[in-house]
Amino acid sequence: MKIYQPQEIRNVAFIGHGSAGKTSIAEAILYITGASDRLGKVGDNSSIMDYDPDEIKRGNSINASVAFCEWAKNKINILDTPGSNNFIADTPACIRIADGALVVIGADDGIQYFTEKVWEWADEASLKKIIFINKLDSPKTTIASILEGVKKKFKINPALLQIPYLTKEGLKGIVTVADGSLYTYGDDGVGKKTELPDDIKEELDMARETLVETVAESDDELIEHYLESGELTDAEFSQGLLSGIDKGEIVPVLCGSATENIGVDLLLNGIVEYLPSPDKRSTVSGMSIKDGSEKELAANDKSEFSSLVYKTVADTYAGKLTLFRVFSGVIKPDTSVYNANQDKQERIGQLFALQGKNQVPMQEVSAGDIGTVAKLKSTVTGDTLTVKNGGIKFAPIAFPTPVLSRAMAPKTRADEEKISNALHRLCEEDPSIAIARDPQTNELIVSGMGVVHLDVIVDRMKRRFGVEVEMKPPKVPYRETIRGSIKVQGRHKKQSGGRGQFGDAWIEISPMEKGKGFNFENKIVGGAIPKSYIPAVEKGVHEAMLHGCVAGYPMVDIKVALVDGSYHDVDSSELAFKIAGSIAFKKGVLDCKPILLEPIMLLNVSVPTDAVGDVIGDMNSKRGKILGVDAQDDTQNIRAHAPMASVLNYAPELRAMTGGRGNFVMEFSSYDDVPEHITQKIVEQTKLEKEHKE
Numbered sequence: 001m002k003i004y005q006p007q008e009i010r011n012v013a014f015i016g017h018g019s020a021g022k023t024s025i026a027e028a029i030l031y032i033t034g035a036s037d038r039l040g041k042v043g044d045n046s047s048i049m050d051y052d053p054d055e056i057k058r059g060n061s062i063n064a065s066v067a068f069c070e071w072a073k074n075k076i077n078i079l080d081t082p083g084s085n086n087f088i089a090d091t092p093a094c095i096r097i098a099d100g101a102l103v104v105i106g107a108d109d110g111i112q113y114f115t116e117k118v119w120e121w122a123d124e125a126s127l128k129k130i131i132f133i134n135k136l137d138s139p140k141t142t143i144a145s146i147l148e149g150v151k152k153k154f155k156i157n158p159a160l161l162q163i164p165y166l167t168k169e170g171l172k173g174i175v176t177v178a179d180g181s182l183y184t185y186g187d188d189g190v191g192k193k194t195e196l197p198d199d200i201k202e203e204l205d206m207a208r209e210t211l212v213e214t215v216a217e218s219d220d221e222l223i224e225h226y227l228e229s230g231e232l233t234d235a236e237f238s239q240g241l242l243s244g245i246d247k248g249e250i251v252p253v254l255c256g257s258a259t260e261n262i263g264v265d266l267l268l269n270g271i272v273e274y275l276p277s278p279d280k281r282s283t284v285s286g287m288s289i290k291d292g293s294e295k296e297l298a299a300n301d302k303s304e305f306s307s308l309v310y311k312t313v314a315d316t317y318a319g320k321l322t323l324f325r326v327f328s329g330v331i332k333p334d335t336s337v338y339n340a341n342q343d344k345q346e347r348i349g350q351l352f353a354l355q356g357k358n359q360v361p362m363q364e365v366s367a368g369d370i371g372t373v374a375k376l377k378s379t380v381t382g383d384t385l386t387v388k389n390g391g392i393k394f395a396p397i398a399f400p401t402p403v404l405s406r407a408m409a410p411k412t413r414a415d416e417e418k419i420s421n422a423l424h425r426l427c428e429e430d431p432s433i434a435i436a437r438d439p440q441t442n443e444l445i446v447s448g449m450g451v452v453h454l455d456v457i458v459d460r461m462k463r464r465f466g467v468e469v470e471m472k473p474p475k476v477p478y479r480e481t482i483r484g485s486i487k488v489q490g491r492h493k494k495q496s497g498g499r500g501q502f503g504d505a506w507i508e509i510s511p512m513e514k515g516k517g518f519n520f521e522n523k524i525v526g527g528a529i530p531k532s533y534i535p536a537v538e539k540g541v542h543e544a545m546l547h548g549c550v551a552g553y554p555m556v557d558i559k560v561a562l563v564d565g566s567y568h569d570v571d572s573s574e575l576a577f578k579i580a581g582s583i584a585f586k587k588g589v590l591d592c593k594p595i596l597l598e599p600i601m602l603l604n605v606s607v608p609t610d611a612v613g614d615v616i617g618d619m620n621s622k623r624g625k626i627l628g629v630d631a632q633d634d635t636q637n638i639r640a641h642a643p644m645a646s647v648l649n650y651a652p653e654l655r656a657m658t659g660g661r662g663n664f665v666m667e668f669s670s671y672d673d674v675p676e677h678i679t680q681k682i683v684e685q686t687k688l689e690k691e692h693k694e
Contacts, residue, residue, distance in 0.1 A: 001353060001360055004075040006279035006300060006368035010271055011077045011325070013094045015122065016104035017112035018083030021134040023049045023061055024258035025104060025267070026080045032189035032265055033069035033076075035355065039189075039261065048356035049080045053463065054456050062456060063429075064090030064311060066323065066354045066370060071268045074277075077370045083114050085660070086450040089432035092121055093310040093381065093397050097325035097370070100275030101127045102267075107255075108138040111149040113661035119154055128245065130270055133255040136164045137171045137262070143255065150253075153634070158253045159214050159241065162266065163207050165200055174256055174263040175200060177207045178237065189261035212237060218244030245274050278368025284327040286384070286392030289340055295392050297328040301367045304390040305329030305337065309383045310397065312428045314464070315357075315374070320428065322376045323354070324365075324385060327394075331371070331385075332364045340393035341383040346376050381431055399431040401665050402447035404651040406454055407474040409444070415467050419444070422465035426457060433457065440477040440554060450651050476645045477599060478682065479671055480548030480555045482592035485510040487563070490540075490584025492576050503576030505529065505537050506564035507584045509592055512557045515670065518545065521561040529565040529577070536574040537562050540581030549589055550596050550679070551686040556671070560585065596679045599644040602669040604637060605654065607662040612636045614657050622646035623675075641669060 014022040026049050027040035040047040043059035048067060055062050061082040068077050079094040095101065101122045105111055122129060133146055143164070150158045165173040165182055173184040173194065182200075183191030196204070215237055216226035222240045226232055232240065244250030252274050256263020281299040284306060288295035297303040311323040331337065335348050352359040352372040365371030379385065384393045410416040423446070427433050434447040448454045454471060461467040487508045494501040512519060520538045529537070538560075545555040565580075603624075607615050609631075615638060616626055624642035631637075647666065654662045674682065 001362050002070075002075075003363060003366060004369065006366070007277045008074050009077065009278055009368045010074060010275050011079065011097065011099045011278065011368070011370060012271055012275060013079045013081060013091075013098035013101045013122070013127070014104060015081050015091065015095065015101050015115075015118040016083055017106070017109070017114040018060055019109070020083060020104040020106040020112075020115070021258045022083060022102075022104045023047065023080055025102075025132065025134065025264065026065075026067065026078050028189060028258045028261050028264040029076070029078065029268060030067055030069055030355075032261065033071050033268070035067065035069040041259075048358075049078075051357045054459060060084065062087045063313075064094050065356055066311075067356055068353055068370075072272050074272050075369075076268070076271060081118075083118075084452070085114065085655070085663070086448075086453040087456075088400050088449055089430050090311060091118060092399060095121050095125050095127065096397050097308060097310045098125075098127060099278055099281070099368075100271070101129045102271065102275075103129050103131045105131060105133050105146055106138075107133050107135045107142060107146065110142060110146050111153060113659065116153055116661075117663075126248075128248065128275055129251050130267075130274055131158060131251055131253045132267055133253065134258055136166070136255055137257040137260050147253065150251075154251075156251050157214050157217065157244075157249060159211055159244070159250045160207055160253045161211070161270070162253075162255050162263065163200075163203060164255055164263075165197075171257055171260060171262055174266055175204055176266070177204065177211050180204055180208070183263075183266065185260070185262045187261070189264055191263075191265055214250060215240040215244060218247070218249045242274075278327075281327075284392070286394045289338070289386065289388060289391045289393060297392060299328055299367055301330050303328035303367070304387050304392075305331055306384065306386045306392050306394070307331065307337075307365075308394045308397075309379055309381055309385065312379075312381045314425050314429055319375050321354075321372050321374050322379050323370070323372050325370050326365050326367055328367050329387075330364050330366045337385045338388040338391060339379050339383050340386055340391065341380075342378045344378045345388075346379055346385065348373055349375065380428055397431075400449065402432060402434045402449060403664065403666070404450055404454065405445050405447040405474055405648070406471040407441075407443040408446045409470050409472070411468040411470060415469060418465060418467045419461075419469065422461045422467045425465070426460060438474065438477060440479075441475040443474055445474050446471075450655070473648050476648075478551065478553040478674070479597045480550050480553050480594055481557045481597055482509065482511050482555075482589060482594050484591065484593040486588045486591050488584050488588030488591075490580040490582070490587065492579040492583060493571075494576075495571075500568075500571040501573065501576040501579075502568040502571035503533070503536075503573075503578075503580035504566040505562060505577060505580045505584055507537075507541070507581070507588065508561040508563055509585065509588045510559045510561075511592075512559045514557060516557050518542065518556065519559045521559065523561050523563045524565070529562070529567055530572075533567065533572065533574060533577040534562060536577040537565075537581035540578035540583075541585045543578075544582040544585040544589075548594060549586070550594050551683045552690070553596070555589070555594075556597070596674040596682060597671040598674045600641050600669045600672045601644050601647055601666050603640050603642060603647065603650075603664055603666045605640065605662060605664040606632075606635050606637050607654075607658050609634060609636055611658045611662060612638065615654070615662065618653070618657060643672075644668075 030036040031039040049065040081091040182196045184194045216222045283296040307324045307326045313321040351362040492503045548555045627639040
């Protein structure tokens with residue numbers, strides 16, 4: 001494979017809402033550049049980018065995929081990202097290692113919520129952007145409204161560089177606004193200059209006037225000249241356009257139809273001309289391996305090697321594949337690199353460039369390029385591969401926090417033995433999966449980005465690892481406490497011939513402040529109970545607290561003081577005093593006003609302004625408490641407390657309320673009293689579950 005210099009490379013993240021056509025554009029690009037001999041289609045086996053069985057089954061992208069092509073002697077690395085909240089993890093990773101972004105907007109649906117989200121991420125990463133309005137073959141074509149939406153939502157000046165040539169028969173070609181050229185298309189996807197018809201000249205004149213004004217407004221000198229003369233020279237226009245794009249004040253807007261293969265060649269020209277190459281990045285920065293200080297490296301082949309792992313793939317045949325972007329230096333096959341996160345050396349074997357799922361051998365991966373290596377032992381997504389002496393460690397990739405949790409249970413004993421390895425392998429691929437074992441309920445809790453995400457996890461476990469599991473809502477980890485105090489005796493005496501059992505303990509039970517847990521105090525004086533038996537009393541009390549008297553949940557925030565008791569020289573033992581302590585606690589706690597506690601979650605919910613009323617109303621219906629509402633441009637951030645039992649399914653509910661535009665983060669806050677009428681329902685439900693088990 002040819003070795004490209006940094007100035008000959010474009011690393012482009014294809015971002016946007018699902019079904020806007022990102023993957024179709026990638027397939028068209030690969031076809032017209034000769035990287036593929038067929039025009040792949042999403043949802044069948046012809047697609048190079050969406051090759052995973054789950055993607056073929058569902059007809060949309062689930063994973064980010066990478067491919068490359070050559071155009072105008074430049075290598076374009078395509079990072080095709082998913083456009084759904086359910087499969088969001090790969091998108092910030094691809095944005096992190098890209099140098100530019102292609103924002104795809106479908107002409108049929110316009111700007112949707114996920115487009116706004118990924119635009120914000122691209123802004124945070126300071127990526128230059130091109131907007132491509134796709135699906136202009138659709139009868140619902142609305143370029144004017146899309147441009148207005150871009151101005152309003154993204155606060156930028158869109159520069160419409162092309163307009164579609166539409167007739168009654170549909171999209172026939174693309175007109176370049178700057179020079180008024182019409183390109184028409186055949187099956188090969190290469191535009192041919194055609195005479196411009198009269199019926200589009202008026203629209204072209206208006207588009208050109210708007211474009212020239214947009215370019216002039218990006219520069220003080222240009223706007224003065226434009227106001228004086230009423231026009232710009234070709235040189236002024238070209239220089240002003242490139243300068244405005246470079247400063248981020250202008251975003252080029254191109255258009256076409258990926259499925260009809262119209263305008264894709266002009267898009268490739270735009271990618272090469274308007275998006276930066278890696279050499280435009282003067283330096284890369286990170287933490288020095290030597291002393292932890294901030295360190296910069298030149299973004300070229302002569303610097304020390306540094307790279308960031310942005311994705312891990314479990315390949316059926318090659319094993320684990322590690323995908324990385326080289327930011328400085330060069331890496332070659334059969335060498336060793338240092339993993340700065342794991343503090344381990346890794347042996348590099350053969351290097352590849354991925355073309356979808358296919359592997360193309362590489363002689364080296366130089367600064368600015370993207371490569372793949374198989375079978376690294378310790379490296380995971382987000383790790384820095386560099387050199388131990390003189391290298392740097394990059395900041396970690398910020399992955400989204402899971403929003404929906406379910407309890408996972410194996411269907412058979414054989415599945416139980418394989419479940420851990422299967423989940424570990426899936427987590428290597430997808431950092432948005434979280435796994436935990438609830439210490440109270442002992443359930444295996446798997447968290448993801450939504451219902452569909454969790455469904456895909458289940459499907460993959462079965463298909464890849466032969467593990468069948470069931471998913472259900474997790475049990476709410478209720479707890480119990482008391483509001484009253486009491487002094488009570490626990491006495492255990494048993495005679496059955498031979499040595500008997502005797503333990504006698506008086507304890508005081510009282511409530512503690514919220515969140516204090518459990519405190520045991522020894523107030524024995526005068527040797528009423530030998531010191532060797534006192535820990536046994538505490539153990540008996542502690543074990544009795546594991547199953548409360550309201551609904552059988554663990555008890556918390558209780559203080560127990562051992563104040564008196566008696567013993568027998570022969571019959572007393574640690575076991576007898578353990579039983580005595582348990583008896584005393586179980587008897588006394590019934591008269592201490594026991595109550596049920598429920599976990600309360602803190603939610604930060606970001607929603608469009610027009611959905612605030614619905615979301616707050618819904619939160620109130622869930623017994624939530626609104627803590628505050630903060631305005632942020634066109635969105636509102638709602639802070640609230642709500643019982644965990646009410647928000648177990650909040651992710652799909654919020655999505656439905658806000659048309660997919662809302663998002664939230666949630667964390668545990670505290671425990672609080674359960675209202676009496678709800679306590680009765682929980683007690684009845686717990687009783688039924690216990691009877692069912694028996």
